[in-house]
Amino acid sequence: MKKVLVVYYSQSGQLKDIIDSTLAPLKETDHVSIEYEEIKPKKPYPYPWKTTFEFCNSFPESITETPCELEPFNFDPNGDYDLIIIAYTIWYLVPSIPITSFLKSPEARKLIKNKPVVTIIGCRNMWLLAQERVKEQVYHMGGRIAGNIVLADRAYNLIGIFTIWYWLVTGKKERLLKIFPKPGVSDKDIKAAARFGKPLLESLKKKEFNLDQSALNKMGAAKVYPTFIIFENRMIRIFRIWSKFILAKGGPDNPNRKFRVRMFLYYLLTAIFILAPLAAVLSIIIRLIKKKKLLEKVAYYSQNSFKNN
Ligand SMILES: Cc1cc2nc3c(=O)[nH]c(=O)nc-3n(C[C@H](O)[C@H](O)[C@H](O)COP(=O)(O)O)c2cc1C
Known part of the structure; x- marks a missing residue:
């Protein structure tokens, strides 16, 4: 077992x-037992987030990967x-603050040592x-990352930002005004994730757990888009500056930082609706100029080893 x-x-x-x-094929066999550990912050993060302010107020601690207190693990x-x-x-x-907090815990260190780890991202x-x-x-x-499976929203980037914001702030995973696509990962993609369970099960049957990420990628496990390599690397630098700026006024409950959190929100809106289309054009040019370098990066992000960039 x-x-x-x-x-x-x-x-x-x-x-x-x-x-x-994803794990449906593992549940159908007697060879595997599955234990679940739901991470529970002592002070739960709101869902629905209700206000855009709350949503943005989690930003500085997310970026600085500041852990929150968690309920004891089982x-x-x-x-x-x-x-x-x-x-x-x-x-x-x-990674979300609760998962960051788990990863920084002494229990995670003990747990993960010498173990294969598969990541599933939604x-x-x-x-x-x-x-x-x-x-x-x-x-x-x-530990070692043995596989990575990613399920993402397939909506066009700008539309996806808008629909996911509506979903997370209201708690309604439905089509806004019946015009926009349904937010988040589609039901069809969620259902089809069961195909990844089969190679997981096959690997578990072997003496040592080994997954072939390139085979998983051929099944659509972790698709890397060059445009997002450019976007993410550019955005994270700007995010770090903003988080420092907000944190200079105190922690999540400090009223002194409210004004700066709101400034960040206005920055985000400007970035999304004005800068993002410009950045998209710029990224087409960068993709042409730095084609070789970007292809190397696509290959790197598509696999599981870690290199300090
Ligand atoms: C505060 C916050 C920030 C988010 N930022 C990102 C992001 O940078 N990239 C991304 O792909 N999804 C982002 N998401 C979407 C989440 O990754 C996730 O898909 C969504 O919250 C639904 O997850 P759930 O299973 O916890 O409900 C964000 C969600 C929240 C709540």
């Missing part, structure tokens, strides 16, 4: 649906798991830098 531990944090339940679908950090699955969502280009569309953060931490803990 092989033992799998799934560590996850999902607000709306979308990521949990993705996990359930898993045994010294447990003899054959595979750890870390299923996570992305907040502002980095996000809007920008996951490359977040996965680098997870890769780095897993390798430093003595």
Whole structure:
């Protein structure tokens, strides 16, 4: 019997649906037992977020990867798991704060040492830098990333920003005004994620857990778009400056930082509606000039080893 531990944090339940679908083939066999660890912050993050301010107020601590306090874990950090699955969502280009908090815990360090880790990501569309953060931490803990499966929103970038914001602030995963597409990962894609469970199960049957990421990628596991390599790397630099600027006025509950959080919101709106279209044009030019370098980066982000860039 092989033992799998799934560590996850999902607000709306979308990521949990993705996990359930992906692991369906594992549940159909007696060879595998699956244990779930839902990460629970002591002070829960709101869902729905209700106000855009709340949504933006989680930004500085996300970027600086400042952990929050978590409820005690149920898993045994010294447990003899054959595979750890870390299923996570992305907040502002980095893993969500609850998952960051888990990764920084002493229990995670014990758990992950010498273990294969498969990551399952449920996000809007920008996951490359977040996965680098997870890769780095897993390798430093003595584990190894054995596979990566990403499910993202397929809507056009600008439309996706708008529809996902509506969903997360209202809690309604439905078509806004019946004109826009349904937000988030489509039901069809969630259902089809079961195809990834088959190679997972085959690998679990072997003595040592080994997945072939390029074979997974051929099934559509982790598609890397050159435009997002350019976008994410540019945005994270600007995000770091903004988070420093807001944090200079204090922590999440400090009223002194409200004005700066609002400034960040207006910056985001400007960036989305004015700068993003310009950046898209610029990225076409960069893609032509730096074609070779970008293709190397696509190859790098498509696999699981970690290189300090
Ligand atoms: C505060 C916040 C910031 C987010 N930032 C990103 C992001 O940078 N990139 C991305 O692809 N998705 C982003 N998302 C979407 C999430 O990754 C995720 O798809 C969504 O929150 C649904 O996840 P759930 O399963 O927890 O409900 C963000 C969500 C939240 C709440």
